Amino acid sequence: MPNTPTLATLAADLDSGATSARKLVEQCLAAIADPAGEGQRAFVRVDKAAALEAADAMDRLRKAGAAPSPYAGIPVSIKDLFDIRGQVTRAGSRALEDSAPAEADAPVVARLRQAGFIVIGRTNMTEFAYSGIGINPHYGTPKSVWNRRVGHVPGGSSSGAAVSVADGMAHGALGTDTGGSCRIPAAYNGIVGYKPTQARVPLDGGVPLASSLDSFGPLARTVGCCAVLDAVLAHEAVQPVQPRPVRGMRLAVPTTIALDDLDEAVATTFERALEALARQGASIERIEVPEFHDVAVMNSKGGFAAAESYAWHRFLIASHGDVYDPRVRVRILRGEAISAADYIDLLNARRSFVARTERRIAPYDALVLPTTANTPPAIADLADDKAFTTQNLRSLRNCTLINMLDGCAISLPAHREGEAPVGLMLAAAGGSDRRILELAAGMENIIRV
Numbered sequence: 001m002p003n004t005p006t007l008a009t010l011a012a013d014l015d016s017g018a019t020s021a022r023k024l025v026e027q028c029l030a031a032i033a034d035p036a037g038e039g040q041r042a043f044v045r046v047d048k049a050a051a052l053e054a055a056d057a058m059d060r061l062r063k064a065g066a067a068p069s070p071y072a073g074i075p076v077s078i079k080d081l082f083d084i085r086g087q088v089t090r091a092g093s094r095a096l097e098d099s100a101p102a103e104a105d106a107p108v109v110a111r112l113r114q115a116g117f118i119v120i121g122r123t124n125m126t127e128f129a130y131s132g133i134g135i136n137p138h139y140g141t142p143k144s145v146w147n148r149r150v151g152h153v154p155g156g157s158s159s160g161a162a163v164s165v166a167d168g169m170a171h172g173a174l175g176t177d178t179g180g181s182c183r184i185p186a187a188y189n190g191i192v193g194y195k196p197t198q199a200r201v202p203l204d205g206g207v208p209l210a211s212s213l214d215s216f217g218p219l220a221r222t223v224g225c226c227a228v229l230d231a232v233l234a235h236e237a238v239q240p241v242q243p244r245p246v247r248g249m250r251l252a253v254p255t256t257i258a259l260d261d262l263d264e265a266v267a268t269t270f271e272r273a274l275e276a277l278a279r280q281g282a283s284i285e286r287i288e289v290p291e292f293h294d295v296a297v298m299n300s301k302g303g304f305a306a307a308e309s310y311a312w313h314r315f316l317i318a319s320h321g322d323v324y325d326p327r328v329r330v331r332i333l334r335g336e337a338i339s340a341a342d343y344i345d346l347l348n349a350r351r352s353f354v355a356r357t358e359r360r361i362a363p364y365d366a367l368v369l370p371t372t373a374n375t376p377p378a379i380a381d382l383a384d385d386k387a388f389t390t391q392n393l394r395s396l397r398n399c400t401l402i403n404m405l406d407g408c409a410i411s412l413p414a415h416r417e418g419e420a421p422v423g424l425m426l427a428a429a430g431g432s433d434r435r436i437l438e439l440a441a442g443m444e445n446i447i448r449v
Contacts, residue, residue, distance in 0.1 A: 007225045008240075010171060011070040014062065021055035021062075021073025021118065024171070028075045028120050031169045039169055041140040042160040044080050044090065046121040051075060054118045061116075069238070071228065072116025077170035079161050080122045081129060082106045083205040091207040092125040092157070094138050095320040106205025108174060108216050108233050115232045120170050123160030129176060129209040130309065130328045132184045132372075132395035134159030135382065137325050144188045144376045146421050152376035155185030155395065157209075161219050162189040172229050173219040178209045178305065180371070180399025182217045183411035187371040187423025190413045192444070193219045194226040194437075195399075197408045197430040200234045208312055210304040212350070213403045223441040226410065230433070241434075243441035247281030252364040254289040258398050263374045265415075269422040270370045273414045273447035277368075280446055284368070291357040295404050298349050302334035307343050310335025327388065350404060357405050358429045366432075366439050369398055371411040371423030402427045410440045414447050 005013075013019040032039035032046055039046075058073035067073070083089050083102035090096045105113065113119065124139050126132075134156035135141045142163040144152040154163050158175030162185030165173050175182040177195040186193025198215040208214055218229035227241040253259070253274065262270070278284055299305075309332045321329060361367060373394040382388045402409040402425075409427035424447055426440050 004168070004221055005171065006222050007071055007074060007172065007220070007228050010074050014073055015070065021058040022052065024073060025051045025055040025075050025118060025120065028169050028171075031167060032121070037167060038142040038163050041142040042124055042163040042167070042169060043077070043121045044092070044124050044139050044160070045087070047119055051118050051120050058116055058118065068114060068116040073118060074116075074171050075118045075120040076112060076172040076174065077120055077123045077161055077164040078109060078174045079158050079176060080125050081176055081207050082109055082174065084109055084119065084122065087122070089207060091129065092127045092136055092139065094323040095316055102205070104205070107202045109205070111232050111235055112174065117172070117232075123158070123164050123173065125159055125161070126157035127325045127328045128207065128309070128313070128332075129157035129178060129181055130305070130331055131156045131392055132180050132399070133377075133382065133388065133392050134185060135379065135388075141379060143379070144421070145190060146188070146376060151379045153188065153379055153382065155188035155376060157181040158185050158219060162186055162191060162193070165189075165191050165219055165221060171220070172225060174233075175217060175219050176206060176209070177215050177217050177399075177403070178213045179396045179403050182219055183371050183399050183409060183423065183425060184395050186219050186411045187413070188376040188421055190415070190421045191219060191221055192223055192226050192413070193217070193411045194230055195402065195409045196230055196234065197433055198406055199430070200433065208308065210308040212304045212308060215403075223410065223412070223437060223444050227437045227441070230437070241437045241441045244438045246277055246442050246446060249277070249282040249439060249442070250363070250365045251277065251282055251284045251368045252361060252366070253284060253286045253368055254292065255286050256289045256292045258292070258369040258401065261373055261394065262370060265375050265420045266370050266373060266422050269414050269419065270424060273424050274368070276446050276449050277443060285364070287360075289357065289360055291353055291360065292401055294349065294353045295401055298346055298353070298404065299400075301338055301342060302331065304346065306331060306335035307338045307346070308335070310338070327385065353404060354406055361429065366426045366428045366436060369425050369427070371398060371425040373397055375420040375422060398425065406430045408433045408436050410436055412440055412444050412447060416448055
């Protein structure tokens with residue numbers, strides 16, 4: 001995103017005194033409060049007093065030479081899925097409103113605070129994270145940054161997270177990704193979203209969707225920003241990501257499923273990005289990945305999302321089911337028909353899928369594919385349940401392939417200024433996180449040329 005601050009430039013400005021944590025927080029609060037903006041729909045809670053108090057504390061620590069990190073004082077948003085001490089975690093729902101406040105921060109929230117990041121507020125989301133579209137009938141639906149006069153969906157489930165970053169209401173966001181929930185809203189709002197290898201970041205303190213697939217990751221403006229936040233979340237040393245030269249990259253475009261039924265704008269933008277990479281010396285090979293056909297079979301009864309969410313929700317639905325979004329409730333209830341034998345079969349099928357797919361993609365540095373099959377649909381066009389279901393599946397399809405693989409993946413904006421937002425996804429087997437970030441850093445400024 002041109003002419004917008006990154007974590008690196010903000011850290012430099014804080015260090016030089018060109019800005020202060022107080023100023024950064026005040027600017028974000030002003031953006032949230034702007035009546036012409038999306039703040040009221042992007043956030044379900046704004047922690048104004050606490051954020052300003054934390055900003056003043058970070059400014060004092062920096063003045064004393066005791067700032068906990070170069071990023072101390074930078075405001076970030078937290079998806080409503082995470083525990084924040086003293087607050088009720090609603091997960092975008094009305095069903096949890098009478099829950100007790102959290103007794104402690106989720107580990108990922110605590111790690112951000114330990115690095116000095118300032119929690120500006122809780123962001124809106126799809127109820128219980130169960131959609132790639134981002135519509136929320138309880139708290140409203142923030143609009144994608146694209147063509148706001150019409151009003152397009154923000155992507156889900158980390159809808160408010162993406163809009164908060166794109167609109168300057170925060171300088172980074174904590175999201176989750178079970179089937180694309182960091183990458184889809186990033187693609188729909190022209191920013192970067194990262195899904196780490198699941199085991200790298202602890203899942204405690206977050207409302208689960210599907211514990212086999214859930215992962216916690218960042219949304220931010222650049223690959224470098226995501227790399228910083230990812231390292232903090234994984235409790236690793238923060239090291240500047242070193243961009244890999246595009247020349248010599250070995251990239252595979254999966255022609256199985258991932259290129260089917262693309263919107264014209266997605267297909268055109270994706271092919272243009274591939275051509276730009278090829279001109280810079282990347283080796284790009286189109287390959288069949290027949291294993292991808294297994295994913296639809298594994299999900300035919302609802303998959304891990306239905307089975308594992310039903311196990312978590314069954315008592316809450318019994319007592320509060322009438323306040324659930326009907327589109328969410330009906331998908332959770334699919335899990336009621338999944339037997340223990342079905343679930344064990346699913347575990348075994350996934351284990352085989354991961355092993356076979358990893359062998360097939362091993363010769364390549366990364367897979368490269370469109371993040372979503374569609375550009376963000378207009379909100380008004382999704383009032384019909386059939387239209388919603390169709391577009392939701394199109395938003396989730398490609399990202400879900402990588403969650404089922406237990407891989408890592410990043411979505412980069414590939415469109416040009418004024419065009420419909422399109423994300424390009426780089427993905428690889430689990431444990432390839434640093435490589436994916438280095439590859440992405442090497443190409444992020446090339447694919448939009």
